[in-house]
Amino acid sequence: MHIHDAPILLTILCFGLVCIAVYATDWLALPFAVYRKNAVRRPMARTLIDLAARLPVIALVFAGFFAVTWRPIYCVQATISFFVIFTGISRAKFQFIREPLVFSDIALVVDVFKYKEIFYATSLNVFFWIFSFLYVFGVTGLYFYFEPHILPDTARFLWILLGLLVAFGPWFALFYGPVNGPVSRLTQWVVGPIDIKKNTVRFGTFTSVVLHFVIWLGRRREKIVRELSTLIKSALHDLWDGDDDEAPPLIVIWQSESFIDLRHFGVKGLKLPNLDRLRKQSAQWGRMTSVFEGGYTLRTEFAVLSGLQPEDVDIDASYPYLRAGHYADIVWPNKLKNAGWKTQFVHPYDRTFFLRHKAMPQLGFDHMMMLDEFDHKPERDGPYVSDLALTKSVIREIDKDPDLKNFVFVASMANHGPWEAGRVKDETDPVAIYTELLRRADHALGNLAHYLDTLDRPVWLLFYGDHAPLLKAFADPFPDPRTDYVIVPLGRARAHSQRPVPAQEEAPWNLLGTLLRYAGLSKELPS
Numbered sequence: 001m002h003i004h005d006a007p008i009l010l011t012i013l014c015f016g017l018v019c020i021a022v023y024a025t026d027w028l029a030l031p032f033a034v035y036r037k038n039a040v041r042r043p044m045a046r047t048l049i050d051l052a053a054r055l056p057v058i059a060l061v062f063a064g065f066f067a068v069t070w071r072p073i074y075c076v077q078a079t080i081s082f083f084v085i086f087t088g089i090s091r092a093k094f095q096f097i098r099e100p101l102v103f104s105d106i107a108l109v110v111d112v113f114k115y116k117e118i119f120y121a122t123s124l125n126v127f128f129w130i131f132s133f134l135y136v137f138g139v140t141g142l143y144f145y146f147e148p149h150i151l152p153d154t155a156r157f158l159w160i161l162l163g164l165l166v167a168f169g170p171w172f173a174l175f176y177g178p179v180n181g182p183v184s185r186l187t188q189w190v191v192g193p194i195d196i197k198k199n200t201v202r203f204g205t206f207t208s209v210v211l212h213f214v215i216w217l218g219r220r221r222e223k224i225v226r227e228l229s230t231l232i233k234s235a236l237h238d239l240w241d242g243d244d245d246e247a248p249p250l251i252v253i254w255q256s257e258s259f260i261d262l263r264h265f266g267v268k269g270l271k272l273p274n275l276d277r278l279r280k281q282s283a284q285w286g287r288m289t290s291v292f293e294g295g296y297t298l299r300t301e302f303a304v305l306s307g308l309q310p311e312d313v314d315i316d317a318s319y320p321y322l323r324a325g326h327y328a329d330i331v332w333p334n335k336l337k338n339a340g341w342k343t344q345f346v347h348p349y350d351r352t353f354f355l356r357h358k359a360m361p362q363l364g365f366d367h368m369m370m371l372d373e374f375d376h377k378p379e380r381d382g383p384y385v386s387d388l389a390l391t392k393s394v395i396r397e398i399d400k401d402p403d404l405k406n407f408v409f410v411a412s413m414a415n416h417g418p419w420e421a422g423r424v425k426d427e428t429d430p431v432a433i434y435t436e437l438l439r440r441a442d443h444a445l446g447n448l449a450h451y452l453d454t455l456d457r458p459v460w461l462l463f464y465g466d467h468a469p470l471l472k473a474f475a476d477p478f479p480d481p482r483t484d485y486v487i488v489p490l491g492r493a494r495a496h497s498q499r500p501v502p503a504q505e506e507a508p509w510n511l512l513g514t515l516l517r518y519a520g521l522s523k524e525l526p527s
Contacts (some may be wrong), residue, residue, distance in 0.1 A: 014073060018076055071150070106209070107319060249405055249459070251407045251519070259483060285484075351371070386440065458493040461488045
């Protein structure tokens with residue numbers, strides 16, 4: 001009897017082999033020490049549920065390969081490869097940035113290939129594509145040549161249609177409301193609190209990605225509004241327009257890419273005189289707790305703009321701009337815009353990156369000044385617009401409307417890695433390159449602060465680093481990922497008799513609200 005003479009038994013055996021292989025390799029997504037730390041003991045019943053939760057996902061992936069090939073032995077190799085590739089990507093991501101793969105990373109796949117340098121993915125070159133092409137199509141071709149299919153001889157079209165329906169129907173059904181709602185609620189019950197590391201341990205990489213996506217898909221705006229109702233109530237009332245007889249105030253937020261004062265870590269010879277001066281005349285300054293270490297600028301950016309903690313936005317926390325409109329009622333730019341302010345977002349990079357071209361208008365920005373409005377040539381100016389050039393552009397924007405209440409959010413790029421030879425003069429050491437970029441950032445900050453201080457209007461400047469740099473040549477991980485921030489009154493807002501204040505740790509989601517309180521532009525609701 002030939003093995004293909006019992007196609008049903010063969011398919012079941014092949015699926016069983018796939019399950020064994022997936023369960024045996026899922027743990028490789030994290031280093032063993034991290035895996036063990038996040039392997040929380042749970043009751044036996046919950047552990048069995050966690051293990052069983054992988055089976056439908058494995059079955060659907062197996063069914064997908066089966067539906068298009070009807071070759072069960074091939075499906076073993078293809079399905080195992082599929083899961084192992086996701087596990088490998090998750091492990092590589094964790095080694096690089098200390099977070100396993102999350103569902104929202106799928107939305108960044110195109111960006112990874114489009115902006116390889118910013119994702120440190122320059123190894124994805126022609127050799128990568130040649131190897132990938134040969135593996136996928138070469139191995140598949142061999143199976144098609146040597147393994148006979150088990151598609152029944154009669155009613156083949158109906159069998160093919162049935163196979164496709166079974167394999168892909170459930171995925172499409174997830175987007176259908178009456179199906180998505182109950183499935184999402186059941187998935188939320190199975191998963192519980194969103195914890196990327198712990199859930200990767202519990203369900204494996206790809207199953208965790210799928211389960212989190214299902215939860216995200218079922219998260220409706222109405223539910224978010226309900227959950228944040230008290231915050232939204234406060235958001236609609238806590239902004240004060242100020243005295244119309246006064247000169248119009250100006251708020252400038254400068255989010256400095258990868259900025260952290262290396263002097264905290266004993267680096268000698270680094271001078272940041274402008275930052276030091278602003279600390280002395282600030283209303284508040286100190287270390288800023290980090291939303292994420294070494295990357296994902298948008299997470300810190302959204303925390304500052306929204307005033308929301310990651311746990312407030314739950315499953316949206318990994319990529320809040322996917323559904324920025326869900327938070328339009330609470331974010332600060334929209335509150336300022338509704339109070340009659342001009343709101344501007346300035347970022348010298350591609351406007352589509354992190355979906356900012358869609359997210360920022362939803363968050364309340366009237367005008368966006370992005371890379372296409374800068375005179376920047378990489379071969380002449382380096383990979384990113386310098387902070388000094390960015391400062392000059394920001395000053396020109398502010399000068400356009402001196403009689404309007406103006407809120408300007410600036411997200412710089414100049415300090416971003418990789419810190420390779422050619423970025424700074426003849427330097428080749430990444431730490432030396434990064435240190436020089438810090439000096440340049442400080443110089444640009446000094447120019448901006450000097451200009452703002454000359455304005456005949458109340459001015460408030462908030463400067464902060466979005467996250468610690470991925471500077472592995474210096475530390476991996478950073479011994480303390482907290483960055484630096486400073487809130488400074490300038491122009492008419494500056495009190496010349498003000499004394500220096502001691503350093504104070506602050507969270508990013510509190511920064512803008514804190515600034516507005518110092519500026520007298522917000523008031524607390526009565527209890």
